[in-house]
Amino acid sequence: MQLAWYRKYRPQTFTEVVGQEHIKTTLRNQIKAGSFGHAYLFSGPKGTGKTSMARILARSVNCLVSVGGEPCGKCAMCQAFDNGQMLDLIEIDAASNTGVENIRDLIDKIALAPSLAKFKVYVIDEAHQLSKSAFNALLKTLEEPPAHAIFILATTEPHKFPATIISRCQRFDFRHLNMADIVVWLKTVANKETIQLDEAAAELIAGESGGSMRDALSLLEQASSMSPNITKDQLVSWLGFVDWNSVYQLMEMVLAGKSQEAVSRVNQIYQDGYDLNRLAVAWIALVRQILAVKLGNQSMLGISADQIQQLDKFTDRLSLDQIAWLMEELMLTAKEIKTAVVMQLPLELFIVQAVRRIASATVKDQNNDILPPVEPTSVSDNSTKTPIETTAEDWPEVVRMVRQTHPTLSAVLGRTQAVMVGNKLRLVCSSSFHKDTIEQAANQQVIRGALERLGKTCTMECIVDAKSANPGSVAVEEVLQVFGQV
Ligand SMILES: [Zn+2]
Incomplete structure (x- = not known):
């Protein structure tokens, strides 16, 4: 059977490991100095090289002629590792029952000397899954490990470890790989497999992998099974990839208030065969990066200096509140795409609302479209007897709540301005079509229901003021035409 590329191209030396420079250097130095420990904790996201590094450490401490802290690859010990005959490398998957x-x-047999090599190396994968009693047994061993034993605990969830275990281990935190490193390695593997992979395609795969080499290689392998010549366009049509440039451009359009342009871009992307759910997920990932940079937490997501530079143009223009709002709305949008009758609609509505909320806040001086002076052309009173408790500030929340069950109505409400006039909540519509929609009895019930869930009650009136049209309103009309009546 053919080996998965992730296994086939597992690095054999520290130097071959992609990224994790801080860990490679420390381990090589320890081995050179003969001062390595007996218990290590390798923590970090999946596909970042924890198991590979553990195996190289096992080879290196047992290599008969190790040079510079690296295994030689030729001696009897290295050969035994290569042929899978190294009995003194004991690998356990704690996630399985047998683990x-x-x-x-293994703890029972720990006192027994190694059968072949100098050190017995125990690699325990997903070690956080060990039971309490297994941890206790392990703890005793770690307190007084035999001189011939080395433990490497690998985990994606270090917070699940008892502190007593962590304090007995040398801890190394593996980071997400940066895109440039993944691109280089993808090209190396493509070369070895004699497949053509252009730069743009490699970047696309790297972006899609989320910093996991395992995911990147399996995507490359998947793509190569379709053609030995991989281009960006093919990846898009085969695997429904999202082009990161498009996500950046959409974000730029939203910030520039170009909702119509952004909506037609979404439709173009859809017609090109992209998966819109992936687009929404990628957009969420972008907003998450913007948030991390805004908070100064970029190291948490392994964002490179290049990316930070690209992200700065967004972070500078967005407040924390706006970023949080974008994130929340996009998560809702991604969920809605899965069940939408018209796939593009949830993203279109998101764009329209985002432009209204964000771009209009920054360009209000240029186009005076925020709460314009109101000259009612018609007024209708849908008063209730309950006293006033609502303010216009609650309106965006009402729009958001309505969106969960009535997206089209919500789009109309999103284009409607709410102002308090005396003791009434006045809804200013840009067209009589919007006003009629809002005034339909069923829709009135939905709006009041949302207000009530917020603990609010009030008297509402609905008027038409054509001047209240916003930059995004043309797009909304288009959306409504596509979607039909509310
Ligand atoms: Zn060797």
Whole structure:
């Protein structure tokens, strides 16, 4: 059977490991100095090289002629590793049932000397899954490990470890790989497999992998099974990839108030065969990066200096509130796409609302469209007897709540301005079509329901003022035409 590329191209030396420079350097130095530890904790996201690094460490401490802290790859020990005959490398997957039993078994036999090599190396994958009793047994061993034993605990969830275990280990935190490193390695593997992979395609795969080499290589492998010549356009049509440039451009359009342009871009992307749910997920990832940079947490997501530079143009223009709003709305949008009758609609509505909320806040001086002076052309009173408790500030929340069940009505409400006039909540519509929609009895009930859930009650009136049209209103009309009546 053919090996998955992630296994086939597992690095054999520290130097071959992509990224994680801080860890490679420390481990090489320890081995050179003969001062390595007996218990290590490798923590970090999946596909960042924890298991590979553990195996290289096992080879390196047992290599007969290790040079510069690296395994030589030629001696009897290295050969035994290569042929899978190294009995002194014991790998356990704690996530499996047998893993827990194996732990007991290995601890029973720990005192036995290695059969071939100098050191017995125990690599425990997903070690956070060990049971309490397994941890206890392990703890005793870690307190007084035999000189011939080395433990490497690998985990994606270090917070699940008892502090007593962590304090006995040398801890190394693996980071997400940066895009440039992944691109280089993808091209290397493509070369070895004699497949053509252009730069743009490699970047697309790297972006899609979320910093996991395992995911990147399996995507490359998947793509290569379709053609030995991989281009960006093919990836898009085969795997429904999202082009990161498009996501950046959409974000720029929203910030520039170009809702019509952004809506037609979404439609173009859809017609080109992209998966819109992936587009929404990628957009969420972008907003998350913007948030991280805004908070100074970029290291948490492994964002490179290049990316920070690209993200700065967004972080400078967005407040924390606006970023949080974008994130929340996009998560809702991604959920809605899965069940939408018209796939593009949830993203279109998102764009329209985002422009209204964000771009209009920054360009209000240029086009005086925020709460314009109101000259009612017609007024209708849908008063209730309950006293006033609502303010216009609650309106965006009402729009958001209505959106969960009535997206089209919500789009209309999103284009409607709410102002308090005396003791009434006045809804200013840009067209009589919007006014009629809002005034339909069923829709009135939905709006009041949302207000009530917020603990608010009030008297509402609905008027038409054509001057209240916003930059995004043309797009909304288009959306409504596509979607039909409310
Ligand atoms: Zn060797």
